[in-house]
Amino acid sequence: MLETVKYLIGSTGASGYGSKSTAEQVTENCPDIRSITAIITGATSGIGAETARVLAKRGARLVLPARNLKAAEDAKARIVSEYPDSEIILMALDLSSLNSVRSFVSEFESLELPLNLLINNAGKFSHEHAISEDGIEMTFATNYLGHFLLTKLLLKKMIETAETTGVQGRIVNVSSGIHSWFSGDVIRYLGIMTRNKSEYDATRAYALSKLGNVLHTKELSLKLKEMKANVTVNCVHPGIVRTRLTRDREGIVTDLVFFLASKLMKTIPQAAATTCYVATHPRLVNVSGKYFSDCNEASTSKLGSNSTEAARLWSASELMISGDSKAVFDPLINGLD
Numbered sequence: 001m002l003e004t005v006k007y008l009i010g011s012t013g014a015s016g017y018g019s020k021s022t023a024e025q026v027t028e029n030c031p032d033i034r035s036i037t038a039i040i041t042g043a044t045s046g047i048g049a050e051t052a053r054v055l056a057k058r059g060a061r062l063v064l065p066a067r068n069l070k071a072a073e074d075a076k077a078r079i080v081s082e083y084p085d086s087e088i089i090l091m092a093l094d095l096s097s098l099n100s101v102r103s104f105v106s107e108f109e110s111l112e113l114p115l116n117l118l119i120n121n122a123g124k125f126s127h128e129h130a131i132s133e134d135g136i137e138m139t140f141a142t143n144y145l146g147h148f149l150l151t152k153l154l155l156k157k158m159i160e161t162a163e164t165t166g167v168q169g170r171i172v173n174v175s176s177g178i179h180s181w182f183s184g185d186v187i188r189y190l191g192i193m194t195r196n197k198s199e200y201d202a203t204r205a206y207a208l209s210k211l212g213n214v215l216h217t218k219e220l221s222l223k224l225k226e227m228k229a230n231v232t233v234n235c236v237h238p239g240i241v242r243t244r245l246t247r248d249r250e251g252i253v254t255d256l257v258f259f260l261a262s263k264l265m266k267t268i269p270q271a272a273a274t275t276c277y278v279a280t281h282p283r284l285v286n287v288s289g290k291y292f293s294d295c296n297e298a299s300t301s302k303l304g305s306n307s308t309e310a311a312r313l314w315s316a317s318e319l320m321i322s323g324d325s326k327a328v329f330d331p332l333i334n335g336l337d
């Protein structure tokens with residue numbers, strides 16, 4: 001109850017920011033980021049587009065991978081019309097395809113650019129059951145597995161950049177408070193809904209993918225510490241905001257729900273604030289493996305803080321990106337195919 005009141009009045013937390021802070025406000029006093037190269041996924045609309053706009057305003061060089069290059073051109077044009085000196089590189093990437101992730105990374109490497117900041121923001125909420133070209137349920141493939149592989153393949157470049165520049169690299173995973181709606185066996189449910197359309201529940205699938213982002217953050221932060229890499233990883237809940245995430249359900253009912261909930265929702269500049277805060281704020285040097293909401297550290301669900309589950313999902317993900325999802329699912333759901 002107290003938390004809801006704090007949220008509604010926008011009261012600030014230990015960071016000095018709160019639910020009503022905007023991305024521009026939280027980056028006002030950030031260190032000079034004109035030498036920073038950032039990759040932001042899902043910057044064609046919504047929270048990602050605002051994150052890109054504000055980081056461009058602060059002078060970062062942006063690489064914006066997108067599956068829809070026309071939408072990416074439009075997003076770039078909007079930023080350049082406001083900030084003509086921005087350096088923005090557009091590249092093709094469909095996160096639901098592991099091949100596309102691999103092609104993007106090799107194309108990015110061929111540019112020989114540094115990489116200081118990776119913002120894994122792209123996401124989808126899919127009302128219909130679908131399977132990716134790699135044989136994985138589509139929401140999970142897009143929101144989690146594509147980002148898992150992308151991060152893994154870009155890590156060497158981020159570690160090298162941090163070593164040569166002395167500037168700590170940062171990875172920001174955009175999750176959601178909805179991650180806490182999932183309970184149960186993560187990998188078993190993924191296998192069941194991948195193989196059985198009738199078991200698909202769109203909200204549960206979305207919650208699972210966002211829990212995946214939280215667990216990925218936890219395990220990756222451990223691995224980065226073990227490697228003594230000068231790179232941190234944190235995840236964020238941006239808050240609830242109307243974007244194109246609900247595009248499959250546009251119409252009068254959705255309009256009504258959003259109207260009724262409007263007092264509880266953020267604006268897009270507010271929703272991009274936590275990502276921008278975690279991506280740039282000097283206060284967060286050496287802070288890794290944490291979850292942030294309203295620009296302040298927050299708690300994940302019990303499952304989200306389970307290190308055994310985080311390690312288990314990591315191992316399963318390694319198998320999935322190597323094309324062996326059978327080895328992941330068969331022992332858990334034999335007889336359900």
Ligand SMILES: NC(=O)c1ccc[n+]([C@@H]2O[C@H](COP(=O)([O-])OP(=O)(O)OC[C@H]3O[C@@H](n4cnc5c(N)ncnc54)[C@H](OP(=O)(O)O)[C@@H]3O)[C@@H](O)[C@H]2O)c1
Binds near residue numbers: 043
């Ligand atoms: N909106 C909320 O209330 C809310 C709450 C909590 C968390 N989030 C999270 O915030 C993040 C941003 O969402 P948003 O609300 O800003 O939604 P959005 O406006 O729909 O933006 C999603 C972005 O992801 C991109 N994307 C989707 N599938 C992709 C794919 N296969 N490959 C590459 N890019 C893909 C979209 O590109 P296209 O232009 O090609 O579609 C778009 O740029 C997501 O991770 C979402 O889960 C949102």
